[in-house]
Amino acid sequence: MTNDTTPARKNDADLLALIAAFDQLHRDQPDNPDRKRATALWDQITGTVPATLGGVLAVLEFSDQVTDPLIATATAGLRAIAEKGDAAMSALDPFALGGRQEGDDAILALFREWQDEMERLAASDLSDDEYEPLCLALMKTERQIFDANSAGLTGLAIKAFMLGYEAQADEGLYHSGYHSCAINPFAPDQYGAERTLYLSNHALKGLIADAARLVPELAPLTARINASPVVLPPDGEGIDGKPDAEESFVAVAWSPSLGGAA
Numbered sequence: 419m420t421n422d423t424t425p426a427r428k429n430d431a432d433l434l435a436l437i438a439a440f441d442q443l444h445r446d447q448p449d450n451p452d453r454k455r456a457t458a459l460w461d462q463i464t465g466t467v468p469a470t471l472g473g474v475l476a477v478l479e480f481s482d483q484v485t486d487p488l489i490a491t492a493t494a495g496l497r498a499i500a501e502k503g504d505a506a507m508s509a510l511d512p513f514a515l516g517g518r519q520e521g522d523d524a525i526l527a528l529f530r531e532w533q534d535e536m537e538r539l540a541a542s543d544l545s546d547d548e549y550e551p552l553c554l555a556l557m558k559t560e561r562q563i564f565d566a567n568s569a570g571l572t573g574l575a576i577k578a579f580m581l582g583y584e585a586q587a588d589e590g591l592y593h594s595g596y597h598s599c600a601i602n603p604f605a606p607d608q609y610g611a612e613r614t615l616y617l618s619n620h621a622l623k624g625l626i627a628d629a630a631r632l633v634p635e636l637a638p639l640t641a642r643i644n645a646s647p648v649v650l651p652p653d654g655e656g657i658d659g660k661p662d663a664e665e666s667f668v669a670v671a672w673s674p675s676l677g678g679a680a
Contacts, residue, residue, distance in 0.1 A: 430469055433469075433476065434472075434473070437463060437476055440459040463477070474496065478493040479493060521567050521573055522570050522572040525576050525577070526576060526633075528562050528563045528566065529563060529576045532560060532599075535552065535555060536598045537598055537599070540598035563576065563580055572632065575630075575632040575633040575636065576636075578625045578629040579601070579633075579640065582601045582643065583601050586601050590604060590605055591603050597638070600638075600639045601626060601642065603643050603645065606650070613649055622643075623646065
């Protein structure tokens with residue numbers, strides 16, 4: 419029998435019901451269960467691929483663990499992980515989240531290539547003749563990232579980062595000394611009524627925060643935009659006694675904890 423390895427189900431309610439029916443049949447008829455009914459249930463159970471960790475555990479516990487101690491050991495480990503709940507399943511590991519797949523490896527490799535190219539451009543005293551081909555190569559790498567097909571959360575997180583980088587390259591608050599690949603924090607004119615981020619900017623902030631959570635190597639490059647407040651402090655409550663909102667942004671942008679220049 420060929421199992422469906424790509425279940426479209428969002429839960430394992432049907433699978434759990436099949437296992438419960440099989441167990442109930444053997445409880446009701448312990449000596450001579452209905453063979454036809456038992457065989458039909460068995461085939462349905464073994465042909466149903468679990469869609470959740472709970473489903474995997476149910477299938478393993480349904481199996482004959484007495485004759486295979488390795489299954490019993492694996493089941494015990496999975497059960498311990500499941501009992502930890504979100505603390506175990508929300509680790510900053512795109513593999514655990516099902517997000518790191520073949521297409522994402524290509525996007526991650528291109529992203530690291532883009533970082534190298536950006537750093538070469540920023541660190542070099544280049545003539546115009548030297549700068550132009552490097553800049554064209556950089557834009558080619560960026561377009562390759564944009565065009566690549568994401569296979570999971572890692573690829574989507576990288577693309578979210580690139581969107582934030584491009585959006586903030588012109589609109590954000592920039593100071594010399596920033597890492598060449600870092601996303602600029604929000605500038606005062608990106609705030610609207612009640613000194614609150616415009617909705618599009620608030621959406622971008624949330625997206626970038628998720629990207630950094632899913633792909634930890636993005637964290638230092640997103641620190642400043644993630645540190646930008648959703649609501650600016652009231653007038654007269656700036657940082658270090660500076661009442662002006664833009665001065666508050668400068669203080670945040672140059673914070674040593676965010677890698678600002680001294």
